[in-house]
Amino acid sequence: xSNPNRFPFAREIEIPSEMQGWExxxxxxxxxxxxxxxxEETQFWYADKIHAPDPMVPLDEVFQxxxxxxxxxxxxxxxxxxxxxxxxxxxxGCYMYxxxxxxxxxxxxxxxxxxxxxxxxPLFESYGTLWEDWLTRFQTxxxxxxxxxxxxxxxxxxxxxxxxxxxxxxxxxxELLEAFNTAVNIIYRGWQYHFNxxxxxxxxxxxxxxxARQLFPGISESTIGxxxxxxxxxxxxxxxxxxxxxxxxxxxxxxxxxxxxDRPAASKIxxxxxxxAGRHWLDELERIKDPWxxxxxxxxxxxxxxxxxxxxxxxxxxxxxxxxxxxxGEKIExxxxxxxxxxxxxVEAYRKLIKTPEDQQSFEGAxxxxxxxxxxxxxxxxxxxxxxxxxxxEKMREFARLFVKQxxxxxxxxxxxxNRLEVPYLIEDFSTSWALGEGIPTLxxxxxxxxxxxxxxxxxxxxxxxxxxxxxxxxxxPFTVMLWGITTERVQxxxxxxxxxxxxxxxxKGFASSAGVAEGKxxxxxxxEEIVNIKQGEILVVGNTNPAWAPIFSKIKGAVTDIGGITSxxxxxxxxxxxxxxxGTGTATSTIKTGDIIRxxxxxxxxxxxxxxxx
Amino acid sequence: xxxxLDFSQIDKNLLAMVGGKNASLGEMLKAGIRVPPGFxxxxxxxxxxxxxxxxxxxxxxxxxxxxxxxxxxLDNASAQVQALINGAPMPSxxxxxxxxxxxxxxxxxxxxDLPVAVRxxxxxxxxxxxxxxxxxxxxxxxxxGDQVIKMVQKCWASLxxxxxxxxxxxxxxxxxxxxxxxxxxxMVNSRTSGVMFTLNPTNGDPSKVMVEASWGFGEAVVSGIxxxxxxxxxxxxxxxxxxxxxxxxxxxxRDGAVGVIHRDVPPERQTTPSLSDEEIKELxxxxxxxxxxYGRPQDIEWAIDIDFSPPENxxxxxxxxxxxxxxxxxxxxxxxKTGFELLMxxxxxxxxxxx
Numbered sequence: 008x009s010n011p012n013r014f015p016f017a018r019e020i021e022i023p024s025e026m027q028g029w030e031x032x033x034x035x036x037x038x039x040x041x042x043x044x045x046x047e048e049t050q051f052w053y054a055d056k057i058h059a060p061d062p063m064v065p066l067d068e069v070f071q072x073x074x075x076x077x078x079x080x081x082x083x084x085x086x087x088x089x090x091x092x093x094x095x096x097x098x099x100g101c102y103m104y105x106x107x108x109x110x111x112x113x114x115x116x117x118x119x120x121x122x123x124x125x126x127x128x129p130l131f132e133s134y135g136t137l138w139e140d141w142l143t144r145f146q147t148x149x150x151x152x153x154x155x156x157x158x159x160x161x162x163x164x165x166x167x168x169x170x171x172x173x174x175x176x177x178x179x180x181x182e183l184l185e186a187f188n189t190a191v192n193i194i195y196r197g198w199q200y201h202f203n204x205x206x207x208x209x210x211x212x213x214x215x216x217x218x219a220r221q222l223f224p225g226i227s228e229s230t231i232g233x234x235x236x237x238x239x240x241x242x243x244x245x246x247x248x249x250x251x252x253x254x255x256x257x258x259x260x261x262x263x264x265x266x267x268x269d270r271p272a273a274s275k276i277x278x279x280x281x282x283x284a285g286r287h288w289l290d291e292l293e294r295i296k297d298p299w300x301x302x303x304x305x306x307x308x309x310x311x312x313x314x315x316x317x318x319x320x321x322x323x324x325x326x327x328x329x330x331x332x333x334x335x336g337e338k339i340e341x342x343x344x345x346x347x348x349x350x351x352x353x354v355e356a357y358r359k360l361i362k363t364p365e366d367q368q369s370f371e372g373a374x375x376x377x378x379x380x381x382x383x384x385x386x387x388x389x390x391x392x393x394x395x396x397x398x399x400x401e402k403m404r405e406f407a408r409l410f411v412k413q414x415x416x417x418x419x420x421x422x423x424x425x426n427r428l429e430v431p432y433l434i435e436d437f438s439t440s441w442a443l444g445e446g447i448p449t450l451x452x453x454x455x456x457x458x459x460x461x462x463x464x465x466x467x468x469x470x471x472x473x474x475x476x477x478x479x480x481x482x483x484x485p486f487t488v489m490l491w492g493i494t495t496e497r498v499q500x501x502x503x504x505x506x507x508x509x510x511x512x513x514x515x516k517g518f519a520s521s522a523g524v525a526e527g528k529x530x531x532x533x534x535x536e537e538i539v540n541i542k543q544g545e546i547l548v549v550g551n552t553n554p555a556w557a558p559i560f561s562k563i564k565g566a567v568t569d570i571g572g573i574t575s576x577x578x579x580x581x582x583x584x585x586x587x588x589x590x591g592t593g594t595a596t597s598t599i600k601t602g603d604i605i606r607x608x609x610x611x612x613x614x615x616x617x618x619x620x621x622x
Numbered sequence: 623x624x625x626x627l628d629f630s631q632i633d634k635n636l637l638a639m640v641g642g643k644n645a646s647l648g649e650m651l652k653a654g655i656r657v658p659p660g661f662x663x664x665x666x667x668x669x670x671x672x673x674x675x676x677x678x679x680x681x682x683x684x685x686x687x688x689x690x691x692x693x694x695x696l697d698n699a700s701a702q703v704q705a706l707i708n709g710a711p712m713p714s715x716x717x718x719x720x721x722x723x724x725x726x727x728x729x730x731x732x733x734x735d736l737p738v739a740v741r742x743x744x745x746x747x748x749x750x751x752x753x754x755x756x757x758x759x760x761x762x763x764x765x766x767g768d769q770v771i772k773m774v775q776k777c778w779a780s781l782x783x784x785x786x787x788x789x790x791x792x793x794x795x796x797x798x799x800x801x802x803x804x805x806x807x808x809m810v811n812s813r814t815s816g817v818m819f820t821l822n823p824t825n826g827d828p829s830k831v832m833v834e835a836s837w838g839f840g841e842a843v844v845s846g847i848x849x850x851x852x853x854x855x856x857x858x859x860x861x862x863x864x865x866x867x868x869x870x871x872x873x874x875x876r877d878g879a880v881g882v883i884h885r886d887v888p889p890e891r892q893t894t895p896s897l898s899d900e901e902i903k904e905l906x907x908x909x910x911x912x913x914x915x916y917g918r919p920q921d922i923e924w925a926i927d928i929d930f931s932p933p934e935n936x937x938x939x940x941x942x943x944x945x946x947x948x949x950x951x952x953x954x955x956x957x958x959k960t961g962f963e964l965l966m967x968x969x970x971x972x973x974x975x976x977x
Binding site for chain 2: 088089090091110116120123124127128131210211213214217218221222223224225226227229230233353356357360362363365366368369370371372373374375376481482522523524610611
């Protein structure tokens, strides 16, 4: 990269030879292409470490494809945010790059400026009802997804029928194709719903943040976040339900004993079935399972993360922790009332400092609007990325099991190696061979899947550049600013290069997302399963946290994440627990090693490695 | 008669007896704001000193003869009166009371010959529209009961500088009924000291406290011979929003007999923060308390005393109303816009990414 003012263009990037064939894994329109080069090279692209931190698994790419359309059209065609365009995506070497597109021509901005207020302002007035409607719509959609029938096998012959009255209307071949198409239609629609209120929510937040900064220059991002955050939002409900189940168990010594023991969840459940009290507790668990256990063990973007219902050991380990804390007489629930009161006290204290009645009025207006809608940022997350994605992954595994059973694929994982536009080929190829009769070969899908798994392994070891192309003069798109935190400083930091080797770096910069300073031993977690290793008073270092991790926040002294801004889950929870956190450092999990003594400065956003652990 | 009053016995109702400075120290103590311990020699003591020694008539005689337009006559009268006051023996009742209070102060600080500051506290000095400021004296690092008594007399004598005399004649104010109290206060043995404002002095933002700090005595910061460390702290959530650690090359420290000297700071200590985060937070708490107490923004001098342990080691030396931002008219910062208008503005803005 000879030009210090720009990042390499996609065509200048050398992709490791072990990844040869990676292009076949993704649809052609998602690649950088010669016929679009002129446009592509005037845009600025950066790696999306929030939604696609790991190499993109072809079938999991469906969410990305869906959000590209859904997010963008809400900005450009529905709400018409004047100077903002959508967010484009491109795949480079199994990593997803996204684009902060330059603003449209002035006359388009003008047109949109007339549409925007008409389309946006009314929704603040009736957000309460709108949210109720949204939830009903979304739950209906999830139920549709769940009720899709996927054939469990393709029989040698169709079951007997009476040809005097009727013939089989459909065969599994037809059912299978329809089932998959329906599932894809539902996931796209769900992602359309996902953005119904999110663009405006983010914009409103950014507006309020500006207001707060004008009135109180230097006010920290974490304080602004605290002022608008909702206490009782869907995202915290799973944790609440676990606390309730823990209390229930704690009152029944037999049940508590079983849950306290060191055994896999499956064996605990078996023991619980043997007693009346145990069965009663299991009934309670069953009752809240859907939706509140449909929580991804990751951020919800990759099928392999699993969720509480598929990895019961995870919620059961939290239950054990809660019961042990109850044994010690500790309170395990977060007090939503106290959190809300603390927030209101902070807002009231700032409010009192506003000097003129005009500013007081402006502040009230800005605050009221933002508070009204901001809870959407935390509510939608549970329902879409967790509940809905969990349902999708479960459904996809039904397809996977069928292909394994029919011998087309070797294992369930193979199915995820094909993108959503390829799966219909797979279905058609297999259905055709079944329809044609005996001994008809299909393409070798299993080998193809095997090859792709190897490419993904190689991609995981490759370190793609943070950005491509020429940084733009300005950005207007709300998600680019708020979610990915694209700022002058960020881009300059990237430009300075990521050439330093991880061992040489002793300082990391990120978002100062929860105030305070903590120093202590780092615990780097790459896999959720490692969560049991965390010791009291350690500082958590992870790629990204999510509500499934909530129960460990009372144990740790601070948190550092690779990705996520000030509204990320880790940031929200750390603020509530009053522990410092720095989010969005980019490389914490590769730079910091377990046992290093680190200092987390949640006021300035700096993470310092004070002392390396002796290796 | 109360010739001497401990700071803890003083409040603003006693202003006529202890003067503005002492009254304000008493008020701060009452509000829970830690000021260095000490006592006031009251105006009753001053009056008793004048009348008991028969000085009042003599002084009146000298001053009645002064021609305020004639510098030589003013200088001459001033010298005569000051010599009289400094030379007269302190009546034993007052001297005993001062010695006793000083001994009590020494005992409380577990130090023999505790260094104290002796300051005039005029009944008019700190009041608005009658500024005698700067016309009375302050004596630092005074030790021993006899010296304290001597400096008390010097303070009293400072009521009779040529300027003060001519000023009183000009505003037709009696020389003898202008009374003065004196404050005797422990010298803070400063490890770190500085100033703080209960708003952001660069933009008037009332949600911040700006703390400036440097090693040693506050003179270094106040006189501008070092660039202090500075900390901008959010009052409401107590977060340190901005932290600038400067190279503090010089410090003011005590040197036995001489008093305060300037000394080079060894390189490794120059860039060490002069305050810990806990100390910053404690200072900010005090700043908030003081601002609440006075009901308006303050400009506060403070110090951290080596002789005490935290959190009792932080002392407030002085608090004055902030004058720059507090006097500016408040203009709306958001242009009187509604929530929707602000949203529209935001929707129209772009964020600059390239420099």
